[in-house]
Amino acid sequence: MSATSLFEPFRLGELTLPNRIVMAPLTRNRAAAGFVPSDLAPQYYALRADAGLLITEASQISQQGQGYQDTPGIYSDAQVEGWKKVTDAVHAKGGRIFIQLWHVGRVSHTSLQPNGGAPVAPSALTAATKTFVNNGFAETSAPRALELSEIPGIVEDYRRAAANAIKAGFDGVEVHGANGYLIDQFLKDGSNQRTDAYGGSIENRSRFLLEVMDAVIAEIGAARTGLRLSPVSPANGITESHPQALFNHVIDELEKRHPVYIHVVEGATGGPRDVAPDFSFEELRKRYSGAWMVNNGYDLALANAVLAEGKADFVAFGKPFISNPDLVERLQRNAPLNEVDRDTLYGGGAKGYIDYPTLKDAAA
Template sequence: MSDPKLFTPLAVGDIQLANRVVMAPLTRNRADHATDAPTEMTATYYEQRASAGLLITEASQISPQGKGYAFTPGIYSDEQIEGWRKVADAVHARGGKIVIQLWHVGRISHNVLQPGGADPVAPSAINAHGKTFDGTAFVETPTPRALEASEIPGIVADYAQAAKNAIAAGMDGVEIHAANGYLIDQFMKTGANARTDEYGGPVENRVRFLDEVVGAVAGAIGAGRTGIRISPFSPANNIDDANPQETAEAAVAVIEKHKLAYLHMVEGSTGANRDLPPEADMDKLRGMYSGAWMVNNLYTRDMALEAVESGRADLVAFGRSYISNPDLVERLKADAPLNKANSATFYGGGAEGYIDYPALETAS
């Protein structure tokens, strides 16, 4: 009897995957406190999960300005590149494939996390009224500074350099984080973008930054090693949009133009529910994209099996269940019970709740 399609190989751009189960990017706030570099423990964490068809790392800032939370890793310094190299080597030694998620948080930051105590930047000076972690407590996000048009090419260049750094670290590729109310999403959505220049107003202007970042990253490392994540219908980080379906279609059209390896679609509200607004047409968006289509958001085993068998998706990304189940592929394949996650250890801390969850053969 053949395996369900979820457990069969797939070529995603230039990356050959052993199966279609993906570990979604999961912020864990365990980078070195002095350098924001991954640690030896980080390498162990990803190595334990290397049976996934693809590992997508936690979001990693492309520059000091891109940082929005304490103890998150970067991919712009020599120490960070070296830290990620140890991660990539550990995963590859287990036969796994791994890409790093490239992140600029935009307005979801705080002065204490910014170089020189500067204001966070965004398309417009609109406060997200959100919260971030400054290293000791959750604090309110301040009103950001609107980016000058002259500053934008430098940020685009930071994305391209971060992608090159990821490849230098031995990664199989990158995922551009264009979801969940961070900088690229802020440019795309009307609730965060009140610009009147070529980056604001009509939807074709609001997806311009997305287009420039995708073009720069794909140009730097190849479209076949570049994926992207979007969340057109998610209010994560208090972002909204006047016409999310129109914005989503414009974004998917840009991504299709660049022929990326995959599109990672968050269905519904990130990590909260799968509800969609009445105007949402996920089937139309799926039909606009010819590359590998990855779905995400509260998927169960049965949902994942159905999504791939039906052709509605090529890959399924699992988030929280990967925190507590390093051998999730094996558990899904065997329809085995899952370890329960300890939410108190999700963010920050040490080995507890990070690298100490048991695999099936050692689970009691």
């Protein structure tokens, strides 16, 4: 199949993307003091500005929203200034960049929380997963259930983070509603055992997500607001009894709000695509008339196939972008890809961050 479809331009809100290749959010744990993007971050993102769209690493909307060491935030003035250097560098290269807004909920550790407190979650159920703290992996801490009175404050944190993102020069934001973090914890019945307006029925469990989307869209507009979902991923110990019914409802509600795109992780995040063979992603796609982004295990052939069949508008690539800053050119030329150095994925400095060779380097 011809590779041309991946390289066609696409109109996304007020942006014209030169191609359908998106850099997916990738946690790298390299933030500086105060959870400000490091001095290397502008170069890291600018090196990848040929992508149709860059989505930054997940960035916490508050200290409470942090779940791993050295991840950047978007809630302080210093963080906004740090991100401004990133957006300036990307825009100088002609790129387009969204920031991913993150609250991890229960996927955290007391050492990261305000005053060493317990992480928060819809219900006091510990996540069956590990987090990255003190330069190593540790079991997540037991969470406490959010009080009903606390939820509006977290929605407000999302709104403020979105405002900060625009102040920092981002072209838009992606709300992180996937991978077992706070929004996903509210959505799914394996982590949400509430009996109030945010628990029980599908409508109630969807309420928090929709309130966040309403707040962000009201602040910065639907044309600058995207959303990431992972309907069947077991990431971070998350489970759901009836994912098709849940996500059919979620997409129907999103259709009314019309965010600029919906970004869907197909299958297990970073793992098998076929973990839920009875689940129909095509059913979700039919329910949404806006831009549709797909993710998980895509290569050139699969990406072109889904684009040609109209199953997606653009494709997000994750780990290949870590080790191939010139991934767009490599895909266009069907050139071999650099392997990822797994030892430098999380934490550290320049090694494994800004030093992967490009095709131009090889030719020099």
